[in-house]
Amino acid sequence: MTLIDGIEVDTALVEQLGLSLEDVVSIFDRQLQGEHPPINELCGRIEEYRGKMLRPTLVLLSGLVVEGGRLGNEHSVAAAVVEMIHMATLVHDDVLDEAEMRRRGRTINSLHGNEMAVMLGDYLISNAFHLCSTLEQPWVSLELGSVTNTLCEGELIQLFNRNNTCLDLATYMTIVEKKTASLIGASCRLGSLVSGASEEVAGCLERFGRKSGVAFQITD
Ligand code: FPP
Ligand code: MG
Numbered sequence: 001m002t003l004i005d006g007i008e009v010d011t012a013l014v015e016q017l018g019l020s021l022e023d024v025v026s027i028f029d030r031q032l033q034g035e036h037p038p039i040n041e042l043c044g045r046i047e048e049y050r051g052k053m054l055r056p057t058l059v060l061l062s063g064l065v066v067e068g069g070r071l072g073n074e075h076s077v078a079a080a081v082v083e084m085i086h087m088a089t090l091v092h093d094d095v096l097d098e099a100e101m102r103r104r105g106r107t108i109n110s111l112h113g114n115e116m117a118v119m120l121g122d123y124l125i126s127n128a129f130h131l132c133s134t135l136e137q138p139w140v141s142l143e144l145g146s147v148t149n150t151l152c153e154g155e156l157i158q159l160f161n162r163n164n165t166c167l168d169l170a171t172y173m174t175i176v177e178k179k180t181a182s183l184i185g186a187s188c189r190l191g192s193l194v195s196g197a198s199e200e201v202a203g204c205l206e207r208f209g210r211k212s213g214v215a216f217q218i219t220d
Pocket of ligand 2: 093094097099
């Protein structure tokens with residue numbers, strides 16, 4: 001057993017997750033490595049946006065929790081795609097919020113301006129779907145395309161209500177469910193489906209992810 005924040009976790013699981021997350025990072029970095037050094041340098045800044053890697057971890061854990069589930073390259077690719085979509089939303093979100101800092105450093109918009117940040121976010125989302133299309137399971141793109149629509153809807157509803165000082169609970173929950181919970185739920189769902197989970201199991205994991213996502217966003 002290994003102690004993480006005072007919680008006992010199976011050592012073999014910790015090691016397996018660690019190795020798979022390293023895989024996810026190399027797939028992510030390789031996808032963004034191009035022939036133009038200034039673009040590579042800009043993409044390198046995304047590393048500073050990287051946090052706990054919650055979403056990729058959920059893809060991997062949901063892939064493992066399914067009966068007989070084993071992690072393969074397709075889990076790591078799906079996890080890297082989800083992380084890249086998440087990074088694209090953060091880059092765009094910082095433009096909308098006019099944020100100067102994110103985690104360990106300055107935001108892309110504060111360093112390079114809004115135009116560069118918008119284009120970098122577009123580049124990340126484009127690369128995410130390019131990477132996703134290398135998977136032999138075309139339904140992953142279909143599901144994630146629906147989730148990116150939902151993320152944008154959440155952000156648009158939030159913008160429509162930017163000056164609404166009487167925001168009602170239902171609208172607030174719609175925003176939170178769309179802009180945050182949807183991608184976390186999808187991470188759990190996709191990880192399990194890649195392992196061959198039934199729709200019932202995938203649905204349960206998706207609900208777990210969505211509810212954790214709502215709790216996370218309310219706390220944030
Ligand atoms: C952080 O919210 C932002 C999100 C969870 C989602 C942002 C989504 C978009 C900007 C839509 C763009 C979509 C695509 C597909 C590129 P926050 O501002 O509450 O949290 P923070 O403290 O992390 O900034
Ligand atoms: Mg923000």
